[in-house]
Amino acid sequence: xxxxxxxxxxxxxxxxDRAAQVPLRSQLERALRERIQSGRLATGDVLPPSRQLAxxxxxxxxxxxxxxxxxxxxxxxxxxxxSGTRVAIDAAPxxxxxxxxxxxxxxxxxxxxxxxxxxxxxxxxxxxxxxxACRTSPKADLTYGxxxxxxxxxxxxxxxxxxxxxxxxDPERMLICAGxxxxxxxxxxxxxxxxxxxxxxxxxxxxxxxxxxxxxxxEVIPVPVDEHGIDVTxxxxxxAAAVVVxxxxxxxxxxxxxxxxxxxxxxxxxxxxxxxIEDDYDSEFRYDRxxxxxxxxxxxDRVALLGSVSKSLAPALRLGWIACPxxxxxxxxxxxxxxxxxxxxxDQLALAALIDSGRFDRHLRRxxxxxxxxxxxxxxSLRAQAPGIRIGGLAAGFHAVASLxxxxxxxAVIAAALARSxxxxxxxxxxxxxxxCPGQLVLGxxxxxxxxxxxxxxxxxxxxx
Numbered sequence: 001x002x003x004x005x006x007x008x009x010x011x012x013x014x015x016x017d018r019a020a021q022v023p024l025r026s027q028l029e030r031a032l033r034e035r036i037q038s039g040r041l042a043t044g045d046v047l048p049p050s051r052q053l054a055x056x057x058x059x060x061x062x063x064x065x066x067x068x069x070x071x072x073x074x075x076x077x078x079x080x081x082x083s084g085t086r087v088a089i090d091a092a093p094x095x096x097x098x099x100x101x102x103x104x105x106x107x108x109x110x111x112x113x114x115x116x117x118x119x120x121x122x123x124x125x126x127x128x129x130x131x132x133a134c135r136t137s138p139k140a141d142l143t144y145g146x147x148x149x150x151x152x153x154x155x156x157x158x159x160x161x162x163x164x165x166x167x168x169x170d171p172e173r174m175l176i177c178a179g180x181x182x183x184x185x186x187x188x189x190x191x192x193x194x195x196x197x198x199x200x201x202x203x204x205x206x207x208x209x210x211x212x213x214x215x216x217x218x219e220v221i222p223v224p225v226d227e228h229g230i231d232v233t234x235x236x237x238x239x240a241a242a243v244v245v246x247x248x249x250x251x252x253x254x255x256x257x258x259x260x261x262x263x264x265x266x267x268x269x270x271x272x273x274x275x276x277i278e279d280d281y282d283s284e285f286r287y288d289r290x291x292x293x294x295x296x297x298x299x300x301d302r303v304a305l306l307g308s309v310s311k312s313l314a315p316a317l318r319l320g321w322i323a324c325p326x327x328x329x330x331x332x333x334x335x336x337x338x339x340x341x342x343x344x345x346x347d348q349l350a351l352a353a354l355i356d357s358g359r360f361d362r363h364l365r366r367x368x369x370x371x372x373x374x375x376x377x378x379x380x381s382l383r384a385q386a387p388g389i390r391i392g393g394l395a396a397g398f399h400a401v402a403s404l405x406x407x408x409x410x411x412a413v414i415a416a417a418l419a420r421s422x423x424x425x426x427x428x429x430x431x432x433x434x435x436x437c438p439g440q441l442v443l444g445x446x447x448x449x450x451x452x453x454x455x456x457x458x459x460x461x462x463x464x465x
Contacts, residue, residue, distance in 0.1 A: 016057060024059055028067045036076050039093050047077070047085045107423030109456035113252060113399040113444035114311070120367060121314045125359040126350065132357075133349035141345050147337035149176025149321075150348040156355050157321055161305070165283065166293030168300040173329045175336060176343050179320045180279065183306045184211050184244070186339070187277055187322065190331035191242050192218055196275075200240035202230055204430035206251045206279065212244065222432040225250055229257030232264040242275045248283035248292045252430050252442045254393020254401055256292055266295065269302040275325065280307040282397040284364050287372050291396070301325055309351065311397075311446075312364060319343060319351055371398045377450040378443060378457070385461025398446030401427065403438060404464065410439035417460045424460070 013031050016024050035041045047053070050064040057064075068085050071077045078088040141150065148154065153176060158169035177183040188199065188211070199212055203222035212220045221238040224231045230245055245265070247257035257265075269276050278295045286292065296305035300323070308320030324332050336342065354360045378400055382389055393401040404413060410426040417424045427440035445453055457464075 013057070016059065025063045025067050025070075028057070028059075028064070029070055032067070032071060033074075033076060036071075036087055036091050037093065041087050043087055043089055043091060045087045046083075047087070049084065107418060108421035109448065109452050109459070110423035111425065111441075111443045111445065111456065112423065112447070113425060113442045115444055115447040116311050116314065116398065117367065117370060117447055118314060119447075120370065122354075122359065122363045125354060125363065126313075129350040129354040129357070129359070130346065132353040133346050137346065137349050141349065143345075144341045145345060146333075147342045148174065148333050149343060150345055150352065153348040153352040154321075156352040158323075160355050160360075161294075161307075161323065165280065165291065165307075166297040167305055167323055168297050169305075169323045170300075173324045173326060175322045175324055175329075175332050176348055177320045177322060177336065178318045178340070178343055179310060179315070180281065180306055180308045181208065181211055182339065183308070183320050183322050184208060184277065184279075186332050186335045187275075187304050187306070187328065188212060188218060188242075189335055190328050191275060193331060196241040198238065198240040198242075200235055200238050200243040202245060202250065203432045204252060204427055205244075206246065206281075207430060208244075225253055225255060227255055229255055229261040230265065232261065232268050235265075236268055236272075240274070241272065242277060243269075244277045244279060245295070246279045246281060247295050248280060249286075249393075249396040251279070251281060252393070252399065252401065252427065254395060254397070254399070256395055257295075262295060262298065266299045266302060269299065274302070275328070276303045278303050278305045280305060282311045284312050285368055285371050285398060286396040287368070287375065288395055296323055301327075304328060312360075312367075317347065317351070319347060371446060374398070374445045374448065374450055374453060375400070377453045378445045381454050381457035382464070385457050386464035389464055393442075399442055399444040402441045402443055402464070404440060406438075408439055408463070410436040410441070413439070413441070413460075413463050416463050420459050422456050422460050 016027050018024065020027070032041070047068070050061050050068060054061040054064045068077055068079065072079055075088055076091045077085055079085045151171065154171040154174040158171045158174055161167035161169040177186060196218060198219045198221055200221045200223045201209070201212060202225050204225065209220055212218065221240050223235045223238060223243070229247060229250065230243070235243060245257070247262065249256060265276060268274065276295060280294060283291050294305055296303040302325060304325055305323035306320065309317050322332060375394060379391060379394070382391055382402060388405070390403040391400055393399065404410060410428055414424045414426055425442050426436065427442055428434050428436040430442070448456070
């Protein structure tokens, strides 16, 4: 029930400070406003008549009248003849419910795939790069600009991709996007506008089916992956006009698409006037030799190359890129313009400074050594705890695939590990049919220390045996 003011406000309002430089009316307005915002005065509460409040506070009635009028104009109070002045509807915050029980704590050790070492983000270098961007960027760079992204970053990225990834990158046919998900969505919408209705994806494959099938409104066709990469014969039978692949380090099996399969895939694209969408997601981190070059470098007219800094730096930066086939460049720029007018300019310029200064390469070299040591720790721990287990997918990136013994059910192992506060992830989550046989674990080690890896595998060794 709304409160009626039957006594002076001395218990609710602080005394007014007549020695302060802030006018008395402003002090009263602020005090009432704060009490409405905090909920101490609730919706419908009746304030005292202006004469009564003025007498209680020792101020003029006109000052109170002006205060009430100001708060009414701001929407905090309402006044009607015969019902007095009240706290307006929706002016006070809703009551805060009592907090429920705390959610259960997550696993103590989480072998989550696809997460880089977030503690190793080069904060000092990024701060330097942001400072450089602010210091050197002309005022023209502070407007919306080209929806394709900063020309400076597109030039720097094109040079980097040609040097480090063997890509045929042209700044005029590059587009900066807000990470991989937006880039894939832009490509699929551009393809759908040309009549593409079927898009093939790898099976097992990355979990971006919602982007492919949901937001782009195209039919998703799974195509099996073997030890050489995607099965091009099976792909040809689907009738798809586009395919999404991870050739440098297949997600999640870790297979590297071999030369023969690469050429077969590109021949399929030419025969069918199709587009290959290349997800270059963690190609920087290869351990046994130099990183495998891109498909796009072999056929820039047929391949859209998608990359981002989510794995090399951090997902929070939300910066990625597309090296566009000429036929899609205009549609992608138009789609980006309608999506968000372009990515944040200063962040783009900071990334350009980071790469151009050599600090990005230095960070990659350091992280390659960090991940290589963690990879070796994972292999050694698995061999010590479960000597018979088969381990694959180790050529690059920061996850491995462990094949479980035939008698060990994938979901049973995951549930038993979780009971010991160890988070595991199964290959079934990446399969279209969700099949759990053969049982396999996808073990991410990017965001775990060597000690965490040893302790985590030690805690579940008997489950893997």
